[in-house]
Amino acid sequence: MTINTNIIRIGNSKGVILPSKILKTLALDEKDSVCIIETEGSIVIRKTEDGIPLTPFSALDRWCDENCHEESCSVEDALQYVDAVRKERNDKTIMTW
Numbered sequence: 001m002t003i004n005t006n007i008i009r010i011g012n013s014k015g016v017i018l019p020s021k022i023l024k025t026l027a028l029d030e031k032d033s034v035c036i037i038e039t040e041g042s043i044v045i046r047k048t049e050d051g052i053p054l055t056p057f058s059a060l061d062r063w064c065d066e067n068c069h070e071e072s073c074s075v076e077d078a079l080q081y082v083d084a085v086r087k088e089r090n091d092k093t094i095m096t097w
Helices: 020-025 058-067 075-088
Strands: 007-010 013-016 034-039 042-047
Touching: 058 075
Parallel strands: none
Antiparallel strands: 007 013, 034 042
């Protein structure tokens, strides 16, 4: 869905009004916690899961939640996943986590 809107002044800041149609579609409401990501000239706004803020380790946390329910989950598997995330990240100016 594409809807055009404008950047407006809000006090000493600037912001964008998100149309209610988009908010309803994404189940967003006032006071919901969101994460804003700039990537390749675009802005992505995502609702954070259960109010948990996204961090550089969020992808690893999700991977562990999905794959480490059993004792068979090895440290090597997790480290391989970390290496894959590092290779795919967009912000190359951050050398390490």
